[in-house]
Amino acid sequence: MRILVTGGAGFIGSHLCVELVAKGYNLVVIDNLLPQVHGDKGSSSTYHRIKNLVEFIQDDIRNQAMLDNILQRVDVIVHLAAMTGTGQSMYSVREYIDVNVNGTAGLMDSIITRSNNIRKIIVASSRAIYGEGKYYCRKDGDVYPETRDEVLLRRGKFDPVCPVCRGVIDLRATDENSRIHPSSIYGISKYAQEEIVLNVAKTVGIPAYAFRYQNVYGPGQSLINPYTGILSIFSTVMKNGKEINVYEDGRESRDFVYIDDVVDATVAGIESPLETTVALNVGSGVNTSVENIVHLLGEAYSFDYHHKISGDYRIGDIRHNLADLKRIQSSLGYKPKVNIETGIGRFVNWVESQVNVEEKYDKSEEELFRYGLLRSRE
Ligand SMILES: NC(=O)c1ccc[n+]([C@@H]2O[C@H](COP(=O)([O-])OP(=O)(O)OC[C@H]3O[C@@H](n4cnc5c(N)ncnc54)[C@H](O)[C@@H]3O)[C@@H](O)[C@H]2O)c1
Numbered sequence: 001m002r003i004l005v006t007g008g009a010g011f012i013g014s015h016l017c018v019e020l021v022a023k024g025y026n027l028v029v030i031d032n033l034l035p036q037v038h039g040d041k042g043s044s045s046t047y048h049r050i051k052n053l054v055e056f057i058q059d060d061i062r063n064q065a066m067l068d069n070i071l072q073r074v075d076v077i078v079h080l081a082a083m084t085g086t087g088q089s090m091y092s093v094r095e096y097i098d099v100n101v102n103g104t105a106g107l108m109d110s111i112i113t114r115s116n117n118i119r120k121i122i123v124a125s126s127r128a129i130y131g132e133g134k135y136y137c138r139k140d141g142d143v144y145p146e147t148r149d150e151v152l153l154r155r156g157k158f159d160p161v162c163p164v165c166r167g168v169i170d171l172r173a174t175d176e177n178s179r180i181h182p183s184s185i186y187g188i189s190k191y192a193q194e195e196i197v198l199n200v201a202k203t204v205g206i207p208a209y210a211f212r213y214q215n216v217y218g219p220g221q222s223l224i225n226p227y228t229g230i231l232s233i234f235s236t237v238m239k240n241g242k243e244i245n246v247y248e249d250g251r252e253s254r255d256f257v258y259i260d261d262v263v264d265a266t267v268a269g270i271e272s273p274l275e276t277t278v279a280l281n282v283g284s285g286v287n288t289s290v291e292n293i294v295h296l297l298g299e300a301y302s303f304d305y306h307h308k309i310s311g312d313y314r315i316g317d318i319r320h321n322l323a324d325l326k327r328i329q330s331s332l333g334y335k336p337k338v339n340i341e342t343g344i345g346r347f348v349n350w351v352e353s354q355v356n357v358e359e360k361y362d363k364s365e366e367e368l369f370r371y372g373l374l375r376s377r378e
């Protein structure tokens with residue numbers, strides 16, 4: 001079986017490729033080696049890890065003629081190529097929609113008009129499509145809070161409130177039937193990608209999975225991309241002896257899922273005999289606060305670090321994120337294996353093996369400030 005992995009030189013893609021090659025599959029990768037992920041000379045560790053294991057095509061996912069050609073000789077498509085920065089998407093709207101949505105559209109056109117050999121399609125969706133996710137109100141039951149009100153954020157009131165009674169609400173794990181209401185252009189583009197793939201797959205009768213990945217972390221995540229990956233950003237700031245700016249009150253949390261678990265889930269999707277088209281959460285099922293992440297990282301690097309809990313906040317950021325994993329557990333038998341302590345330990349060991357960890361985060365914070373997307377508490 002020959003598998004096309006778009007974005008295969010990236011973080012998730014490279015780990016997936018290594019695993020699939022080890023399992024005996026033939027791989028084709030399309031990736032344009034985006035400089036903000038791979039550096040100007042394509043010098044990322046992830047690209048170097050896979051370049052001799054796969055047939056590598058350095059090209060843009062939007063090159064239709066190239067897609068039409070490649071799709072005639074693959075059986076399965078794993079579509080990971082995308083622009084991935086939530087904050088950056090808010091001031092690069094056209095680019096995000098073009099790469100993520102139009103790129104996916106071109107892939108679908110190619111499947112429909114040029115190839116009848118595709119047996120399965122997998123697309124990387126994201127938890128970003130849920131916005132604030134699911135909560136419970138004692139009066140109103142399950143609720144899906146709106147994007148947080150800036151007036152409240154400015155006063156340091158960071159918890160979302162009940163959209164019906166404005167009262168206090170408790171976090172619940174977000175399941176796949178939860179309300180879809182992305183709070184960023186990135187989230188909107190991921191949902192469009194997911195819907196486009198599932199719709200076409202159903203129409204032409206090809207099984208498909210849209211994996212709603214939570215916050216994926218681990219060795220190989222870009223250390224130079226200032227727009228993604230909180231663990232990378234904190235690591236580079238720490239290692240350069242600068243102060244970490246923890247937004248809000250530090251209690252905001254994310255469902256951090258270790259890369260090996262994401263690869264397991266994705267491989268299970270590729271190999272599943274089920275003839276379904278379905279969206280599935282992929283997470284750890286546990287949420288960890290951002291402040292706790294700083295402490296875990298500091299411990300793992302075992303040096304003194306400085307952080308301030310600033311009360312700054314980013315427009316469009318969510319408060320918490322916690323995935324409900326029942327659906328993927330029952331359909332693919334998925335169970336996350338790596339907890340956050342173990343995962344951070346492995347991540348830190350890898351960072352320590354990398355040379356010259358340059359810190360570019362100032363640039364992304366400066367851009368967010370400039371465009372009014374990062375604001376300070378009163
Ligand atoms: N890492 C996460 O936490 C996370 C969470 C949810 C969803 N996802 C999704 O998973 C997928 C992979 O993410 P990742 O973390 O590995 O990111 P990544 O940036 O490491 O990988 C994406 C790859 O796509 C390539 N790419 C970007 N634009 C392209 C274009 N126009 N043509 C061809 N290739 C292009 C990049 O060069 C890169 O190698 C993405 O679709 C992302 O939206 C990731």
Ligand SMILES: [Zn+2]
Nearest residue numbers: 137140162165
């Ligand atoms: Zn209520």
